[in-house]
Amino acid sequence: MKVSEVDAIIFARLKNGDKDAYLAIYNRYHSPVYYFILKYVKIPDLAEDILHDTFLKLWEVRTKIRPEIAGIGYLYRISRNLVFKMMKRISTDGELRKHVIEAISDLAVQITGDQVEWKEYSGLLEDAISLLPPQRQRVFKLCRLEGKTYEETAKLLGLSKNTVKEHMVLAVKFIKEYFYKNADIILGLLLLGIKNK
16 A cells, blocks of 8 residues: 655654654654554553554564555554454453443443444343333433433422432442443443454
8 A cells, every 4th residue: 555755754754763753753653553452452541552552563563664555544454453463351350350441431431322323232231221220211312311400300300309319329320330241242342342343
């Protein structure tokens, strides 16, 4: 794949150890590479770690770069390989696995209606919500999925603000526990998402 003349020049300078070229590549590509990684891992902190590792790896292998074919595709390849390595680590490292599951659980209960774009997780979230008592379901949906305040929800349902707050605390606790209990499904979906990209 032929790259732009600008990329060929910048990557040639990088190959020769030019730190300014390295910084230019970082400034030019860190954002698209971050979002590329985030598509796979879904967890911002984890994506940041892999992004950092991607640019470290780029510096480590700079002398092997072929400037005429290096560019954003080269960075995508490095980051994708690092994502696969991270997934292997997650499957074997209990502490890391626990951290990832906690992060996914935390993100799942923070999702609002406009953010339910995680097809892999939204089904699991819907299952968890469906297991809540009816009133708690209504409260959770109004507050988290429709973005209503506790006060607005209380007025709509004829409840006190404290009752709404209590329902939300219990709903969030239940959903997090549900995600913990279904950790293998979550990680499986995450891995399937990576393999299907």
